[in-house]
Amino acid sequence: MDKRTTEREAVGELRDGMTIGIGGWGSRRKPMSVVREILRSDLKDLTLVSYGGPDAGLLCKAGKVRRIIYGFVSLDSIPLEPHFRAVRQAGAVEAVELDEGMLQWGLYAAALRLPFLPTRAGLGSDVMTVNADWLRTVRSPYDDGEELVAVPAIELDAAFVHMNRADARGNAQFLGPDPYFDDLYCLAAKRRFVSCERLVETGDLLKGGSAHTLKLNRSMVDGVIEAPGGAHFTECPPDYGRDEAFQKEYAATAKDPDAWERFFETWLTLDSEADYQRRLKERA
Amino acid sequence: MSDASRAEVCAVAVAEVFRGDGERLASAFGAVPTIGARLARLTFEPDLLMTDGVAFLRADVPPLGAEAGDDAVVEGWLPFRSVFDLLWNGRRHVVMTASQIDRYGNHNFACIGPHEKPRAQLLGMRGAPGNTLCHPTSYWVPNHSSKVFVEKVDVVSGVGYDRARALGPAGRFHEIRRVVSNLGVFDFATPDNRMRLASLHPGVSVDEVVEQTGFELAIDGDVPPTRLPEAEELRLVREVLDPRGARDREVVG
Numbered sequence: 001m002d003k004r005t006t007e008r009e010a011v012g013e014l015r016d017g018m019t020i021g022i023g024g025w026g027s028r029r030k031p032m033s034v035v036r037e038i039l040r041s042d043l044k045d046l047t048l049v050s051y052g053g054p055d056a057g058l059l060c061k062a063g064k065v066r067r068i069i070y071g072f073v074s075l076d077s078i079p080l081e082p083h084f085r086a087v088r089q090a091g092a093v094e095a096v097e098l099d100e101g102m103l104q105w106g107l108y109a110a111a112l113r114l115p116f117l118p119t120r121a122g123l124g125s126d127v128m129t130v131n132a133d134w135l136r137t138v139r140s141p142y143d144d145g146e147e148l149v150a151v152p153a154i155e156l157d158a159a160f161v162h163m164n165r166a167d168a169r170g171n172a173q174f175l176g177p178d179p180y181f182d183d184l185y186c187l188a189a190k191r192r193f194v195s196c197e198r199l200v201e202t203g204d205l206l207k208g209g210s211a212h213t214l215k216l217n218r219s220m221v222d223g224v225i226e227a228p229g230g231a232h233f234t235e236c237p238p239d240y241g242r243d244e245a246f247q248k249e250y251a252a253t254a255k256d257p258d259a260w261e262r263f264f265e266t267w268l269t270l271d272s273e274a275d276y277q278r279r280l281k282e283r284a
Numbered sequence: 285m286s287d288a289s290r291a292e293v294c295a296v297a298v299a300e301v302f303r304g305d306g307e308r309l310a311s312a313f314g315a316v317p318t319i320g321a322r323l324a325r326l327t328f329e330p331d332l333l334m335t336d337g338v339a340f341l342r343a344d345v346p347p348l349g350a351e352a353g354d355d356a357v358v359e360g361w362l363p364f365r366s367v368f369d370l371l372w373n374g375r376r377h378v379v380m381t382a383s384q385i386d387r388y389g390n391h392n393f394a395c396i397g398p399h400e401k402p403r404a405q406l407l408g409m410r411g412a413p414g415n416t417l418c419h420p421t422s423y424w425v426p427n428h429s430s431k432v433f434v435e436k437v438d439v440v441s442g443v444g445y446d447r448a449r450a451l452g453p454a455g456r457f458h459e460i461r462r463v464v465s466n467l468g469v470f471d472f473a474t475p476d477n478r479m480r481l482a483s484l485h486p487g488v489s490v491d492e493v494v495e496q497t498g499f500e501l502a503i504d505g506d507v508p509p510t511r512l513p514e515a516e517e518l519r520l521v522r523e524v525l526d527p528r529g530a531r532d533r534e535v536v537g
Contacts, residue, residue, distance in 0.1 A: 085405040097394065099410075100411045102414070124451050125409070125442070126394075126399070126441070127409055145453075
């Protein structure tokens, strides 16, 4: 089955109020071309699930997000995401802030179609009080009788991840050091989209890396988007590193509404991802 | 008389928190904790494991700032998908920074002010809740003051002794080993695990520590001085681990 699609078609499936998961980690291998497409859309009231980076900063800043489920939001080389900080400090999003491991557990529970997975992480901390309407505990039915956190399944309406290579059928490959949680996002979601740096023939996948790098198989993917440079400005090794200069410029706009306005006009009001990539080339 | 700077005394104090850890992953955040962990590895704790800050375990010990260098000797793979396995399995000791900490070691680096609308969003919960329940944790405070050492933290990200005790069996892996600040070293070796002044860095008085601490510390008798760096430790810190002197920008004096 040929699953090739575009950012516009994939994002066109989304509806206000949906829960979407975005793969990658911090400012690493984020499906930014999809994020840019969401920014072009009229979507609102989304619940965003993310090991957050600029995806979280941009979508929250642009008013697309009503609720965010996260463990942190960071730009890595800039430890605190300044746009996300501003949104939080304005009380403009509902924050379900979890321990990072709990977030993995919630996605894993959804992936396995379980109602929850137990853990000690969270007990005794204010994760339990600030998320009191969302988190419950469970007692071990065995002799130990230990009380544990029951991290609820985080079921996603749609998941978006960015990989280095994929074929048209949805087999996808990471070639960098870390697969992050991208497979869990896909397993936890009803609709699953992978964008990739380069579409290749199935028979060519192993030319880029060992079989261990084939993290997504086609049963986990509904749509494949070829998006060279699609992770920009986050890193996507070995294809490219983070565009630190661009990220710095993005971060600096948090302090200055005029600068944000200019940044948004220049980069985020373009008609298409192709225009964005063209403007990037002109800039270089 | 040692000519060690305050930052170098702190680095050795951080190294000491790892004494006896053996084959554990030593994680440290900040310049002084990173130097301290690597110093322990190069001297009395050669079996510690360390990451390159990305996804690999490094068998060699790089200088500060060269963690993910191309010349790394890789001895293992630790992507984020495996990190929580290792953490919740217990074979790690982390040194985290603290924006606030109370007398029982309850810790906050998530945000300042009410969580629903904080005055300052900081790091978020990150892994602190799970870390503190699953494996030994120590803290690093480069700017000891009553704004950091507080009566009550705004949000509990890392769990302290009073809260861990209240959990019963779920708290059995909880251990806050030590708090190292720019003024001294603190532990919880008291009957009810209240924070105790364990040692004073050279040139710091008990009065100064008390004045800069927002709660009552346990202080028993004459407080000993923090161990001074040995000549070989100073050489390793200055020539091998931090030739550019990042430590002295994190702690002045």
